[in-house]
Amino acid sequence: MLAWPANSEMVMCDCKTKYEEEIVKSAKEQLPDSTDHTAELQGYVLGIQKGTNDIVQRQAMQVVIKYTAHRKGVSRPKKLVQIVMASFCMFCGASLK
Numbered sequence: 001m002l003a004w005p006a007n008s009e010m011v012m013c014d015c016k017t018k019y020e021e022e023i024v025k026s027a028k029e030q031l032p033d034s035t036d037h038t039a040e041l042q043g044y045v046l047g048i049q050k051g052t053n054d055i056v057q058r059q060a061m062q063v064v065i066k067y068t069a070h071r072k073g074v075s076r077p078k079k080l081v082q083i084v085m086a087s088f089c090m091f092c093g094a095s096l097k
């Protein structure tokens with residue numbers, strides 16, 4: 001996991017942090033004999049915010065595109081993997097653009 005300076009990472013809402021804290025709290029209750037509980041929601045990518053150029057965390061979903069390429073008389077199955085970034089927070093609906 002990349003570590004970014006705290007002042008360069010801006011999040012449009014605090015849902016990620018809030019849910020991670022709640023999950024850790026729940027894990028501590030469910031696993032009381034364990035220590036060092038941490039939780040990190042996956043599915044976030046870093047992006048550049050339009051207008052301000054701030055680095056922001058945005059929810060993202062991986063998309064796999066499959067197709068058959070035809071070149072020089074040979075057909076081969078191909079696969080492209082891309083990311084689709086969310087425009088709104090899936091938890092609170094805040095704009096992430």
Ligand SMILES: [Zn+2]
Pocket residue numbers: 013014015016089090091092093094
């Ligand atoms: Zn949110």
